[in-house]
Amino acid sequence: MLLPRASLLVPSNLCSDTTCHGLRLKPHASDYAALIPWSGIKGLRDTIAAGIAERDGFPANSDDIFLTDGASPGVHMMMQLLLRSEKDGILCPIPQYPLYSASIALHGGTLVPYYLDEATGWGLEISEVKKQLEEAKSKGITVRALVVINPGNPTGQVLAEANQREIVEFCHKEGLVLLADEVYQENIYVDDKKFDSFKKISRSMGYGEEDIALVSFQSVSKGYYGECGKRGGYMEVTGFSRDVKEQIYKVASVNLCSNISGQILASLVMSPPKPGDESFESFTAERDGILSSLARRAKALEKAFNSLEGVTCNRAEGAMYLFPRLHLPAKAIKAAEALNVAPDAYYTHRLLDATGIVAVPGSGFGQVPGTWHVRYTILPQEDKIAAVVSKFTAFHEALIAEFRD
Amino acid sequence: MLLPRASLLVPSNLCSDTTCHGLRLKPHASDYAALIPWSGIKGLRDTIAAGIAERDGFPANSDDIFLTDGASPGVHMMMQLLLRSEKDGILCPIPQYPLYSASIALHGGTLVPYYLDEATGWGLEISEVKKQLEEAKSKGITVRALVVINPGNPTGQVLAEANQREIVEFCHKEGLVLLADEVYQENIYVDDKKFDSFKKISRSMGYGEEDIALVSFQSVSKGYYGECGKRGGYMEVTGFSRDVKEQIYKVASVNLCSNISGQILASLVMSPPKPGDESFESFTAERDGILSSLARRAKALEKAFNSLEGVTCNRAEGAMYLFPRLHLPAKAIKAAEALNVAPDAYYTHRLLDATGIVAVPGSGFGQVPGTWHVRYTILPQEDKIAAVVSKFTAFHEALIAEFRD
Numbered sequence: 001m002l003l004p005r006a007s008l009l010v011p012s013n014l015c016s017d018t019t020c021h022g023l024r025l026k027p028h029a030s031d032y033a034a035l036i037p038w039s040g041i042k043g044l045r046d047t048i049a050a051g052i053a054e055r056d057g058f059p060a061n062s063d064d065i066f067l068t069d070g071a072s073p074g075v076h077m078m079m080q081l082l083l084r085s086e087k088d089g090i091l092c093p094i095p096q097y098p099l100y101s102a103s104i105a106l107h108g109g110t111l112v113p114y115y116l117d118e119a120t121g122w123g124l125e126i127s128e129v130k131k132q133l134e135e136a137k138s139k140g141i142t143v144r145a146l147v148v149i150n151p152g153n154p155t156g157q158v159l160a161e162a163n164q165r166e167i168v169e170f171c172h173k174e175g176l177v178l179l180a181d182e183v184y185q186e187n188i189y190v191d192d193k194k195f196d197s198f199k200k201i202s203r204s205m206g207y208g209e210e211d212i213a214l215v216s217f218q219s220v221s222k223g224y225y226g227e228c229g230k231r232g233g234y235m236e237v238t239g240f241s242r243d244v245k246e247q248i249y250k251v252a253s254v255n256l257c258s259n260i261s262g263q264i265l266a267s268l269v270m271s272p273p274k275p276g277d278e279s280f281e282s283f284t285a286e287r288d289g290i291l292s293s294l295a296r297r298a299k300a301l302e303k304a305f306n307s308l309e310g311v312t313c314n315r316a317e318g319a320m321y322l323f324p325r326l327h328l329p330a331k332a333i334k335a336a337e338a339l340n341v342a343p344d345a346y347y348t349h350r351l352l353d354a355t356g357i358v359a360v361p362g363s364g365f366g367q368v369p370g371t372w373h374v375r376y377t378i379l380p381q382e383d384k385i386a387a388v389v390s391k392f393t394a395f396h397e398a399l400i401a402e403f404r405d
Numbered sequence: 406m407l408l409p410r411a412s413l414l415v416p417s418n419l420c421s422d423t424t425c426h427g428l429r430l431k432p433h434a435s436d437y438a439a440l441i442p443w444s445g446i447k448g449l450r451d452t453i454a455a456g457i458a459e460r461d462g463f464p465a466n467s468d469d470i471f472l473t474d475g476a477s478p479g480v481h482m483m484m485q486l487l488l489r490s491e492k493d494g495i496l497c498p499i500p501q502y503p504l505y506s507a508s509i510a511l512h513g514g515t516l517v518p519y520y521l522d523e524a525t526g527w528g529l530e531i532s533e534v535k536k537q538l539e540e541a542k543s544k545g546i547t548v549r550a551l552v553v554i555n556p557g558n559p560t561g562q563v564l565a566e567a568n569q570r571e572i573v574e575f576c577h578k579e580g581l582v583l584l585a586d587e588v589y590q591e592n593i594y595v596d597d598k599k600f601d602s603f604k605k606i607s608r609s610m611g612y613g614e615e616d617i618a619l620v621s622f623q624s625v626s627k628g629y630y631g632e633c634g635k636r637g638g639y640m641e642v643t644g645f646s647r648d649v650k651e652q653i654y655k656v657a658s659v660n661l662c663s664n665i666s667g668q669i670l671a672s673l674v675m676s677p678p679k680p681g682d683e684s685f686e687s688f689t690a691e692r693d694g695i696l697s698s699l700a701r702r703a704k705a706l707e708k709a710f711n712s713l714e715g716v717t718c719n720r721a722e723g724a725m726y727l728f729p730r731l732h733l734p735a736k737a738i739k740a741a742e743a744l745n746v747a748p749d750a751y752y753t754h755r756l757l758d759a760t761g762i763v764a765v766p767g768s769g770f771g772q773v774p775g776t777w778h779v780r781y782t783i784l785p786q787e788d789k790i791a792a793v794v795s796k797f798t799a800f801h802e803a804l805i806a807e808f809r810d
Contacts, residue, residue: 069474069636072660080511102659106485229665231474254507255477259664260634 038253040067040234041260044267048234051270056200060236066248067234067266069258071183071219074235076103077251078179078215081244082144083109089141091129091176095323095365095373097153112136112143115368118325121314122157124148126166133174145177146170151184151195151318154365154375156298158193158317164201168212172202177213183233184319186223189295193317199238213239220265222320224290232262232269297378297385298322304389305376308396320379323362326372332403344372350399355391443658445472445639446665449672453639456675461605465641471653472639472671474663476588476624479640481508482656483584483620486649487549488514494546496534496581500728500770500778502558517541517548520773523730526719527562529553531571538579550582551575556589556600556723559770559780561703563598563722569606573617577607582618588638589724591628594700598722604643618644625670627725629695637667637674702783702790703727709794710781713801725784728767731777737808749777755804760796 039045045062052060068074082088083104089112092100104111114132117123129146136143148167150159159167171178180198188195202212216236221228237248257263273283298316305313305324313324328343336346344361351357351374362373380388444450450467457465473479487493488509494517497505509516519537521527534551541548553572555564564572576583585603593600607617621641626633642653662668678688703721710718710729718729733748741751749766756762756779767778785793 069664070661076660099659106656106659229662231662231664251511254504254511255481256475257634257636259474259636259667261666262664 038249038257040065040258040263040266044263045234047267048236048270051267052197052199052236055270056197056203058200058203060199061238063245064237065234066237066252067232067258067263069231069233069262070221070228071181071217071233071235072099072103073255073258074215074217074233075099075179075181076106077248078145078177078235079103079107079109080251081247082177083107086110087140087142089136089143090179091132091136091143091146093124093147093149093152093155095154095362095367095375096147097149097181098364100147101366110136110141112141113366116152116155116157118314118368118371121317122152122155122323124159124163124167126170129167129170143174143176145179147179147181148198149181150198151187152321153181153184153319154321154360154362155314155323156316156319156321157314158188158190158195160193161196161201164196164198165205168198168202168205168207171214172207172212177215178202180214180216182216183219183222185218186291187294187320188318189291189298190315190317195318199236209239211239218266218269220262220269223269224287224294225265225269227265230262230265231259232265233258234266293382294320294378297380297382300385300389301376301378304393308393309400311396316378320377321375322378323365323373323375325362326374328372329400329403329405331405332399335403342372344374347372347399348374351392351395354395354398357388357392357395443654443662445470445663445668445671449668450639452672453641453675456672457602457604457641460675461602461608463605463608465604466643468650469642470639471642471657472637472663472668474636474638474667475626475633476586476622476638476640477504477508478660478663479620479622479638480504480584480586481511482653483550483582483640484508484512484514485656486652487582488512491515492545492547494541494548495584496537496541496548496551498529498552498554498557498560500559500767500772500780501552502554502586503769505552506771515541515546517546518771521557521560521562523719523773523776526722527557527560527728529564529568529572531575534572534575548579548581550584552584552586553603554586555603556592557726558586558589558724559726559765559767560719560728561721561724561726562719563593563595563600565598566601566606569601569603570610573603573607573610573612576619577612577617582620583607585619585621587621588624588627590623591696592699592725593723594696594703595720595722600723604641614644616644623671623674625667625674628674629692629699630670630674632670635667635670636664637670638663639671698787699725699783702785702787705790705794706781706783709798713798714805716801721783725782726780727783728770728778728780730767731779733777734805734808734810736810737804740808747777749779752777752804753779756797756800759800759803762793762797762800 044067045065048065049060049062066074086108089110090104091112091114094113094115101111112132114129117125133143178198182197185195197216198214199216202214218234220230220232273280301322302313302316305311305322310327311324313322316322326344326347333343336343339346342361342363344363348359348361351359359374359376362375365375367373450470453470454465454467471479491513494515495509496517496519499518499520506516517537519534522530538548583603587602590600602621603619604621607619623639625635625637678685706727707718707721710716710727715732716729718727721727731749731752738748741748744751747766747768749768753764753766756764764779764781767780770780772778
């Protein structure tokens with residue numbers, strides 16, 4: 001074994017270089033996974049794998065972990081691998097966080113939309129996914145993967161376990177890669193829902209490495225930590241052949257490695273203090289304080305939106321968003337059209353002008369044609385929520401009065 | 406002006422989200438450059454622009470600065486923008502740091518090689534670049550940009566000012582984007598050469614924004630700082646139209662922002678302590694100590710390589726590498742071929758096995774067919790250089806003896 005000797009003479013402080021370690025000499029890039037930090041520092045990946053195993057109750061392998069600068073670069077890497085041409089498609093929820101549409105566009109593939117059902121709390125209906133898959137196939141599109149965002153962004157729903165099992169079954173049967181955006185896994189605000197990873201669900205169904213290809217994305221930007229400026233995250237890649245894994249290593253190697261502070265934070269997120277640890281009590285108090293404050297803010301905003309005339313808002317179950325529907329007066333829609341702006345964009349623009357409150361028009365995420373929404377985060381400081389609600393309400397009432405049919 | 410009001414109610418801790426700020430509402434993404442950190446924090450970009458202006462003696466604009474997670478993502482962004490299909494080509498030096506070949510391959514373009522001239526100290530001959538450009542054109546390739554790495558990686562040369570002027574003139578005349586990899590700008594080890602940025606050279610020739618499109622890449626991983634794990638860097642993008650700049654913002658926005666520690670380090674690299682500052686003396690002593698040690702190591706290794714039988718090595722002028730040529734005995738080449746391995750890879754593998762020293766085969770960087778090289782860094786600690794030289798020499802002598810014709 002040469003490594004200990006080699007490490008004596010390899011420059012240690014400046015060697016983050018794809019070519020420094022003579023990779024070309026070895027038949028399998030993954031032989032180097034333990035040595036070369038392209039997928040992240042081994043000890044940190046070990047910690048993350050142990051954290052996943054503890055969370056799920058099923059084993060996790062540190063060689064499946066790729067540390068990334070936030071979740072986004074992991075998504076890009078997978079799109080780069082999956083999309084060969086515009087004839088390759090990815091099933092994505094609508095509404096969806098636009099990272100997916102942007103990444104699919106950047107990598108030259110086709111987004112195959114499936115609509116979440118607003119009437120059932122942004123439910124993910126397998127019949128809808130199946131319909132869209134068949135329609136894409138009939139157009140000559142090879143659908144390669146299904147994106148699920150759970151808890152949902154921008155829609156804030158949490159999938160029921162039975163629904164997750166249907167999704168796993170569907171991907172297994174259709175041979176689709178399941179791309180599970182699970183960055184909001186800590187952000188659940190209702191007692192009747194909990195987070196289960198798709199890995200846990202699929203393993204509990206008896207599906208192993210051979211049965212389903214599954215990628216789970218995690219980030220340090222969300223949860224109760226919210227360290228988005230650190231750009232930490234990872235993806236857990238399971239159910240791919242060794243050949244494909246080597247291609248993922250290769251793509252990761254082009255960018256050398258993700259930033260070390262982000263790598264460390266990602267490992268901390270997956271290994272919080274445990275009972276008996278010195279900081280366990282203070283950690284638990286702070287975490288629970290943040291999450292229960294977020295839950296109160298979600299509830300207050302949900303209630304506020306539902307009390308507005310012509311606004312309906314599903315329950316804020318998780319993530320960091322509400323996605324209320326605006327039933328706008330016909331005159332308001334006409335006013336927007338006269339300016340060549342989507343009605344929800346017109347609404348948010350007017351909101352910004354009148355109150356300084358920033359909300360994002362639903363048209364930025366996709367929505368059933370003819371429906372209009374806004375996404376609003378639950379993140380204003382708790383002591384500002386009352387002021388937000390009061391300003392938002394006053395604005396909305398004035399706008400409705402202005403355009404009343 | 407709405408921003409101050411808006412900022413009161415926008416969640417400040419978790420808003421690194423492409424959709425948070427309602428970008429779709431505004432006609433020009435760059436209007437948001439001051440507010441939204443996709444290209445990096447405004448104050449840090451200001452500092453970097455001021456540092457560039459001071460370095461070059463010509464103005465720099467913080468709106469031209471895009472902070473990135475190391476230099477690599479900036480290179481990818483530019484390749485993504487420049488390469489539309491395999492009919493688009495990028496002129497790259499051979500030998501070259503393989504980020505460029507990898508990025509061109511990933512983005513589906515064509516690498517148009519130009520060979521550096523080993524006989525003239527890895528000189529960049531415009532006649533060679535011109536010849537390759539014409540040849541590419543004759544094959545139906547649209548050449549869009551020229552990559553120059555100065556100081557050179559893996560070749561360690563520093564371009565002469567006259568040579569830089571020729572390159573600028575050539576790009577201006579041919580309408581090529583000049584992609585200047587200037588990450589080793591602090592690493593110059595000889596008295597008769599100095600670093601001048603391509604921006605300084607082009608401005609001193611009287612060429613402004615309208616005359617040449619120029620991108621300069623910088624990183625916190627090199628120089629005397631060597632903070633590669635922090636993934637900090639920037640690119641300065643000049644001479645592009647507003648429309649193109651907006652596309653760069655758009656691509657940057659998909660990945661939200663680069664990590665904040667790296668952003669801060671990039672600004673520090675471009676604003677070192679100045680005379681009169683409290684830390685100026687200690688900073689200067691440490692910087693000069695590191696750089697003069699690197700210069701001594703470069704000189705010692707250059708001398709050592711040139712004293713080996715059948716090895717010739719150009720002067721170590723800059724960067725962090727030597728790229729000695731191996732004139733291997735015919736029997737050694739046959740032994741490598743029998744194993745289906747490139748002779749220089751065979752050499753470095755044997756070197757690793759025998760000594761624990763890692764060197765990279767020249768075939769990883771490209772080289773004139775039939776010539777063989779290794780890249781070796783000057784980064785082993787100074788007190789280990791003698792041991793490296795002694796082990797390397799003993800290995801080389803034994804190998805030559807084994808295969809002597």
